[in-house]
Amino acid sequence: MSVLASMIGNAWRTTRNMLLVIGLLISLAVNVASFTVNAVSTAISTVVEGVTGAKTLVSSINKSEADLTTAGLSAKKLKKELAEKTAKFEAEKVARIAAEAEKRALKAELTGLRLTGLRAGKKVMINGAEKTVEEAVALTTRRVRNRTVKLAAADLSAIGGQAIPWIGVGVVVAATAYDINMSCQTMKDMKALEQAMNPSAVDESDVSQVCGLKVPTADEVWEAVKASPGQAWNAAASVLSGLPSDMPDLPAWWDYLVGIDLNPWN
Numbered sequence: 001m002s003v004l005a006s007m008i009g010n011a012w013r014t015t016r017n018m019l020l021v022i023g024l025l026i027s028l029a030v031n032v033a034s035f036t037v038n039a040v041s042t043a044i045s046t047v048v049e050g051v052t053g054a055k056t057l058v059s060s061i062n063k064s065e066a067d068l069t070t071a072g073l074s075a076k077k078l079k080k081e082l083a084e085k086t087a088k089f090e091a092e093k094v095a096r097i098a099a100e101a102e103k104r105a106l107k108a109e110l111t112g113l114r115l116t117g118l119r120a121g122k123k124v125m126i127n128g129a130e131k132t133v134e135e136a137v138a139l140t141t142r143r144v145r146n147r148t149v150k151l152a153a154a155d156l157s158a159i160g161g162q163a164i165p166w167i168g169v170g171v172v173v174a175a176t177a178y179d180i181n182m183s184c185q186t187m188k189d190m191k192a193l194e195q196a197m198n199p200s201a202v203d204e205s206d207v208s209q210v211c212g213l214k215v216p217t218a219d220e221v222w223e224a225v226k227a228s229p230g231q232a233w234n235a236a237a238s239v240l241s242g243l244p245s246d247m248p249d250l251p252a253w254w255d256y257l258v259g260i261d262l263n264p265w266n
Contacts, residue, residue, distance in 0.1 A: 124196040133197075140193040144186050151182045166257050169225070170218040177215040184211035226258050 126136045154175065161171035187207045194201050216224075225232045233247035 125199075126192050126196040131196075136193060136196050140189050143189050147182050147186055151179060154178055165253075166222075166260070169222050173215060173218045173221055180210070180213050180215060187211065229254075 122133050123130050124133055124136050125131075126139070131139065158171055158175040162168045162175065164171070184207075187210045191201075191204055191207050229250065230247055233243075237243040237245055237247075
């Protein structure tokens with residue numbers, strides 16, 4: 001009995017060792033086969049693509065894996081760039097808010113200083129006389145307002161005389177001269193107020209430009225209109241928005257007026 005048991009034990013140990021060896025060989029064979037299959041599949045797919053020009057499944061899978069890797073890197077890069085741009089935008093936004101706040105504070109400070117100066121009754125020189133800021137502003141405002149009222153009334157009163165054929169030219173010239181004179185006086189008042197507030201403002205070219213305008217005589221205007229009525233109309237239409245761009249037809253008596261040699265303005 002003992003001999004039989006010994007034989008059975010030896011047989012079991014031998015069988016177990018053989019099974020372990022066979023398992024080891026099978027595992028090694030599977031690993032080698034897997035590597036070989038992948039390599040062979042890649043090689044075969046490369047040859048097939050070269051011959052047929054068609055994409056194989058293995059090639060597509062490899063490319064997809066590469067694309068996914070590249071996409072992952074690109075997404076990380078885009079995320080980083082987005083974070084950097086967001087931080088830059090927020091920094092610029094904060095800087096703009098700070099600049100606007102500083103500007104408002106400076107404006108409020110200047111306004112406060114200006115109002116303080118007015119309340120303190122600051123003296124200025126205007127038209128050769130010393131006055132407070134309030135008095136200088138009130139004086140200039142009153143003179144400009146009165147002059148504007150007179151100018152508007154004069155323009156309305158002159159409309160009828162300007163509409164009279166031929167002799168209305170003299171009314172037009174007189175009204176224009178009156179307008180320019182009133183405008184010149186207004187420019188002088190405004191310049192005087194500006195210099196009272198800011199003595200360094202010495203440029204008077206705008207005043208000279210208005211006050212230096214020369215009004216033509218009635219004869220000169222009439223001669224220019226007779227020579228080229230269309231040109232005279234275009235010159236007026238270019239600065240007066242109420243006039244149509246095309247000159248209306250001249251009346252039948254226009255040729256008669258053009259032929260008159262008498263001078264009604266002498």
